[in-house]
Amino acid sequence: MQHKKKAIAALALVGTLALAGCSTASGDGGTSAAGDCTPSDGKVDLTFTSWIPGIEDAVQLWNDENPDIQVAVQTGPNGNSGTYQNFFNQLKAGNAPDLGQIEYDALPNFRVQDGLVDLAACADVVAAEDDFVPWTWGQVTLGTEKEIYGVPQDSGPMALFYRSDLFEANGIAVPTTWDEYKKAAKQVRAAGGYITNFSQTDINQFAGFVWQADGQWFQNDGDEWTVDLTGDASKTVADYWQDLIDEDLVSTYPAWTDEWNNAYNSGEVWSWNSAVWGANSIASGAPDTAGNWSVALAPQWNAGEAKAGNWGGSSTAVFKGTEHLYEATKFALWLNTSDEALTALNTSANIYPATTAGLDLPSLQEGVEFYGGQKIYDVFKEAATQVNPDFVWGPTMTQTYADVADGFKAAASGQGTLFEALENGQTTTIDALKAQSIPVKE
Amino acid sequence: MTATTAMPGVVGPKGAGKGASSGAPRARGPRESLMSRTAAMLVMAVFTLYFLVPIWWLLVASTKSPGQLLTTPGLWFADFNFVENITALFEYRGGVYWRWLGNSVLYAGLGGLIGTLIAAMCGYALAKYRFPGREVIFNVVLGGVLVPATALALPLFLMFSQVGLTNTFWAVFLPSIVSPFGVYLTRIFAAASVPDELIEASRIDGAGEVRTFFTVSIRLMSPALVTVFLFQFVAIWNNFFLPLIMLRSEELFPVTFGLYTWNSQLNQIPELRSYVLIGALLSIVPLIVAFLALQRFWRNGLGAGALK
Numbered sequence: 001m002q003h004k005k006k007a008i009a010a011l012a013l014v015g016t017l018a019l020a021g022c023s024t025a026s027g028d029g030g031t032s033a034a035g036d037c038t039p040s041d042g043k044v045d046l047t048f049t050s051w052i053p054g055i056e057d058a059v060q061l062w063n064d065e066n067p068d069i070q071v072a073v074q075t076g077p078n079g080n081s082g083t084y085q086n087f088f089n090q091l092k093a094g095n096a097p098d099l100g101q102i103e104y105d106a107l108p109n110f111r112v113q114d115g116l117v118d119l120a121a122c123a124d125v126v127a128a129e130d131d132f133v134p135w136t137w138g139q140v141t142l143g144t145e146k147e148i149y150g151v152p153q154d155s156g157p158m159a160l161f162y163r164s165d166l167f168e169a170n171g172i173a174v175p176t177t178w179d180e181y182k183k184a185a186k187q188v189r190a191a192g193g194y195i196t197n198f199s200q201t202d203i204n205q206f207a208g209f210v211w212q213a214d215g216q217w218f219q220n221d222g223d224e225w226t227v228d229l230t231g232d233a234s235k236t237v238a239d240y241w242q243d244l245i246d247e248d249l250v251s252t253y254p255a256w257t258d259e260w261n262n263a264y265n266s267g268e269v270w271s272w273n274s275a276v277w278g279a280n281s282i283a284s285g286a287p288d289t290a291g292n293w294s295v296a297l298a299p300q301w302n303a304g305e306a307k308a309g310n311w312g313g314s315s316t317a318v319f320k321g322t323e324h325l326y327e328a329t330k331f332a333l334w335l336n337t338s339d340e341a342l343t344a345l346n347t348s349a350n351i352y353p354a355t356t357a358g359l360d361l362p363s364l365q366e367g368v369e370f371y372g373g374q375k376i377y378d379v380f381k382e383a384a385t386q387v388n389p390d391f392v393w394g395p396t397m398t399q400t401y402a403d404v405a406d407g408f409k410a411a412a413s414g415q416g417t418l419f420e421a422l423e424n425g426q427t428t429t430i431d432a433l434k435a436q437s438i439p440v441k442e
Numbered sequence: 443m444t445a446t447t448a449m450p451g452v453v454g455p456k457g458a459g460k461g462a463s464s465g466a467p468r469a470r471g472p473r474e475s476l477m478s479r480t481a482a483m484l485v486m487a488v489f490t491l492y493f494l495v496p497i498w499w500l501l502v503a504s505t506k507s508p509g510q511l512l513t514t515p516g517l518w519f520a521d522f523n524f525v526e527n528i529t530a531l532f533e534y535r536g537g538v539y540w541r542w543l544g545n546s547v548l549y550a551g552l553g554g555l556i557g558t559l560i561a562a563m564c565g566y567a568l569a570k571y572r573f574p575g576r577e578v579i580f581n582v583v584l585g586g587v588l589v590p591a592t593a594l595a596l597p598l599f600l601m602f603s604q605v606g607l608t609n610t611f612w613a614v615f616l617p618s619i620v621s622p623f624g625v626y627l628t629r630i631f632a633a634a635s636v637p638d639e640l641i642e643a644s645r646i647d648g649a650g651e652v653r654t655f656f657t658v659s660i661r662l663m664s665p666a667l668v669t670v671f672l673f674q675f676v677a678i679w680n681n682f683f684l685p686l687i688m689l690r691s692e693e694l695f696p697v698t699f700g701l702y703t704w705n706s707q708l709n710q711i712p713e714l715r716s717y718v719l720i721g722a723l724l725s726i727v728p729l730i731v732a733f734l735a736l737q738r739f740w741r742n743g744l745g746a747g748a749l750k
Contacts, residue, residue, distance in 0.1 A: 049690060051703065053535065053711060074609070074690035078706035082686050089596065089687065093603035097690075256709055261512040277710050284712035287509035312710075349711060 037122035037326045042068070044327045047097035048316075049074040051083055054348030058341045062334060069327045071099075079103055079314075080398060084110075087319070091115045096319040098328045102150060103314040104139040105204060105393040108218075110317065111142060111149055112395040112438055117318040119148040122329045131337050135389035136354040140315050143220050143392040150315030151332040152354035154345075156275030157383035158208050158309040161282055163270045164294035164372065166193070174296050178240060181299045185249040188270050196271045197263060198241055199255035200408040203401040205274070208309030209237045211391045213301050218394040224441040225433060227394065229404070229426040230419070236301070238418040245412060252412040261285035273298060275311035276352045276380040283370040291369070295376040297383060308383035310391075313354065352380070359384060396432045403428045497726075504720040511716060527720045539721055541693055542700040546679055547728065549696055553618035554675035558667050561621045561674075565628025566659055570641065580629065586622030591677075595687045602688065613688035614696070618678045624670035631666035632659065668739030675732055697725045 048059065048071050056073045063070050074097055076083040084106055090096040091113070102110060110116050119125040125148055129137050136152035160175075167174060167184075170191045175181035185195035199205055207217065215233025219226040228234075244250045251269055253260040263269045265286035272278060282293060298308055316332040318325060335341045342358045345351035353359060359381045367373040394400060407421020433440045474482075499516055505524040506514065514520040531539055568580050598617055602608045607616075636659045644654045660667070685699040695703070701721050704714045 047690075051707065053704075053707065053714070075692045075703065076690060077686070077703040081702070081706035086687065086690070089599055090603075093600050093608075095603050095606075095608065258512060258516070265513050281709065281712055284508065284715070285512055288513055 037119075037329065039326045040324050044069045044324045046071045046099065046322075046324060046328055046331060047074055048072070048099040048331070049076065049083065049087070049097045050101040050316075051076055051078050052101065052345065052349045052351065055345065057348055058335065058344035061340055061344065062331060066331075069331060071331055079106055087115065088113065091319065091321070094321060096321050098322040098324060099316055099318055099332060101153065101314050102317045103312070105207075105397045107140065107149055107315060107317065108142055108220075108393050108395040109397065112436070115320055116149045117320055117322065117325060119150070119318060119325075119329055120146050122326065124333060125151065125329050128333055128337065131355050131357065133354055133356055133359070133384050133387075135310070135387040135391075136313065138389040138391070139313065139393075143390070144222065150317035151329070151336050153314050153316050153336050154312075154351045155354045155384060155387075156208075156277055156310055156312030156352065157380050157387055158212070158273060158275050158298055158311050159379050159383050160296045160298050161272045161274055161278060161293055162296065163267070163289065163292055165292040166191075166267065166270050174294075175299045176297075177303050178299045178301055182240075182244065182249070185244060186247075189249050193267065194249065194251040194263075194269045195244075196250050196273065197255070197260060197269050198245060198250045198252050198412065200252060200412045201405045202255050202311075203404045203408070205311050206237070206241075206404075206408075208275070208311040209241075209273070210234050210309075211388060212298060212307050212309035213237055214307070214388055216391065218392045220392060221441075224439045225394065226441045227426060227429050227433070229400070229422045229429065234422055235419060238422055242411070242418045245418075265289060276377070276383075277312060277350060279368065279371070279376060280350055291372050293371050294374055295371060295379045297379060297386075306386050307388065308386040310387045394429065394433075395438055396429060396436070399432045400425055400429045500719065500723050504716075504723045506716075508713065508716040511719070527716055528724070531717050531720050531724075534717055538692060539697070539700070539717075539724075542695050542697040543725065543728075545694060546696040546698070546725070549614055549618060550675045550678040550728075553615055553678045554671050557619040557621045557674045557678075558624060558671040560619060561624030561670055562628045562632075562660060562663060562667055563655070564625045565630075566632045566636070566655060566663070568625070569629045569632035570636065570638070570659075580625075583622045583625045586620075587626060591617075591681065592683045595684050598684070599687045608688055609690045609694065611694060614681075614685050614694075617684060618674075618681065621670065621674050621677075624674060627670055628663060628666050631663055635666075636662045665739050668736050672732060672736050672739075676729060679729060697721070701725065 046069065050073065055075075059071050059073050076086060079102065083100075084102070087096060087100055087102075087110070096115070107116070128151070132152050133155065136155050140150040140152055141148055162174065164174075166188075170187065172184050172187045173180070175184045181195070188195040210217065210233050213233035213236055215231055215237070217227070217229055217231075217234070219228070241250070245252065251263060253263050264272070264282060265288050267289065272282065274281070279295075283290070297306070300307060316336060318328045318332070322328055335345075336353070337355050337358075339357075339361070342351075342353045342355070343361055343363065346353065346361055346363050352364075353361065359377075364377040364381070365375065367375050368377075404421050404425040407416060407424050408418060410416050411418050411421055430440050430442070495517075502517060502519055503511060504527060505522050506520050507523045507526070510520040510523075564583070568576060568583075594617070599608060602613050607613050640658060640662075641654055644658050649657065679696075680698060681696075682698045682702065685694075685696050686702070689695055689699065692700070701718055704721075705718045708715055708718070
């Protein structure tokens with residue numbers, strides 16, 4: 001009989017384990033419709049998913065000051081590496097977090113999937129518009145008149161990183177227009193280097209170039225989407241880079257690989273048109289070149305203009321299913337506008353703020369050793385105000401990026417052209433939208 | 443293994459005769475020509491190199507300072523910073539890496555043990571008891587071997603969401619203790635290695651079924667159980683997709699998933715690179731230890747399952 005008792009005991013144990021599991025589960029599976037933006041009674045617990053390392057420290061500051069609105073941080077990989085898919089799964093299962101980090105180019109996807117709460121009901125959010133750099137606000141209104149789908153968190157204004165020592169030693173002036181840039185490219189090539197590396201896979205960098213040229217890839221009039229990857233600006237930019245590739249004036253290493261880093265570290269490649277966060281990428285990828293880099297405003301398409309592109313940036317959005325819209329927006333505004341939060345995010349994760357006041361953070365006022373002591377963030381502050389506010393992302397950017405990148409890779413190896421890749425991307429993007437029953441204007 | 447059997451003339455390692463020690467004289471295979479032996483050795487050497495070079499690269503990379511990672515040749519050492527790197531990894535973000543390592547050991551170790559036990563009981567029951575539907579159950583379990591675990595992750599997530607178990611220890615642990623392949627292997631092995639006479643004998647001696655299982659049968663099955671355990675341990679340790687789908691809280695991550703989250707942010711936070719590398723190196727150490735400690739059983743179990 002003894003063994004039978006043992007068996008029963010084992011069964012009972014399994015049962016208790018399962019029960020214990022249930023009781024420790026966090027029960028935030030509520031699916032009540034998001035209502036108006038009014039404070040809830042009593043203590044509120046929020047969940048917030050972000051992949052920024054060290055964001056817990058910033059959130060801890062909030063939790064210490066706001067005992068009635070406690071925020072629990074959840075984390076995961078970078079958005080496209082899994083967290084976005086998780087958000088969609090959670091929305092389907094009805095247990096999405098209250099707040100989540102979403103990059104600008106992914107916001108429209110969440111909106112067409114009906115995953116986001118329109119924050120326009122919250123007066124505080126509407127009033128905060130003036131705190132932000134104007135174009136970042138355009139990134140969260142998604143080109144609509146009144147709807148707001150997130151609070152801008154950071155931005156990636158683009159500028160020109162260049163090897164000031166090599167430019168100087170070879171008597172090459174720092175280019176201020178793309179024409180001059182091409183001339184400089186020939187001089188650099190004559191000196192044995194490449195002026196830059198054309199990335200076949202960073203389609204959002206290319207989008208930044210088109211953005212700077214006042215191009216528009218997507219538009220949404222409220223009902224229908226317009227897709228225009230092949231407009232005049234895109235054509236200009238694509239032809240320009242195609243020329244540089246054809247004349248062997250740029251290298252085409254796959255970006256973010258060791259050989260790419262090595263090309264910069266060894267002095268083979270002399271400049272990089274990148275976003276503010278790229279400052280760290282060079283510093284860690286090309287450590288032997290410390291002190292030899294500088295930053296200038298991006299080359300212009302027409303002399304005398306002052307325009308900049310943008311590459312990257314994310315927002316804090318509120319998911320459908322939250323029961324505490326008011327508290328969630330209160331936290332989101334604090335996280336992205338308060339000095340203490342912005343300072344914490346900037347020091348722990350190099351986050352470049354989206355607010356006007358944030359551009360003057362003390363940590364952004366200092367000279368950077370890697371750039372020979374230059375106050376590089378002054379340049380980016382200027383660039384941040386030059387970005388076109390009307391650029392809108394489409395609802396299927398992951399697909400668009402992938403399809404265009406395929407074409408770019410082929411073009412870099414001599415098959416087809418960059419513009420043909422865009423034409424192909426245009427077709428596949430329209431197909432993808434239709435496949436999701438998203439209305440497209442043709 | 444192939445190397446030792448291909449060269450029967452050479453004095454074999456001590457364990458070599460074990461598998462064939464059925465009393466028959468040692469089989470003398472056809473003598474291979476020098477050419478084909480050389481070719482076989484060459485092919486194996488190439489494959490060995492193919493598998494070992496990445497590990498060598500990882501080992502070398504983890505001894506370099508972050509600056510030298512990208513600036514010195516990948517396959518040879520630069521300054522030796524191994525200890526500094528490990529210390530930095532363990533200090534980063536309050537030693538969260540330790541936590542991940544501990545989680546992995548818990549998921550894989552405990553999950554492997556319980557998974558093996560369940561598989562053993564199930565396989566044993568299927569092999570030794572006759573009851574209606576036995577073959578149906580076995581075939582369904584066999585079908586389970588064919589379904590990749592990744593395909594089940596999303597349905598599991600939706601089901602676990604219903605009962606509020608996502609983002610808990612159980613979300614990763616419970617699916618990990620199921621091993622259809624283990625059931626298959628233990629059934630085959632139990633049928634072959636646990637004689638019915640022995641079970642009869644213990645029944646006559648007054649032992650119940652459960653006691654017979656735990657005191658007699660399980661010992662006879664131990665080589666297969668070690669194999670199943672190793673399989674389970676490795677599968678859970680390397681299982682990445684399930685934690686990706688299920689977990690949101692950093693303190694629950696296993697080490698594979700934790701490293702992946704860091705790796706996904708290298709573009710913007712390049713400092714993480716050296717942590718990812720040294721972390722990856724350390725994360726395979728437990729696997730190597732488990733294999734070295736248990737490989738003898740592993741081989742016997744595999745052979746037994748295949749031959750008998």
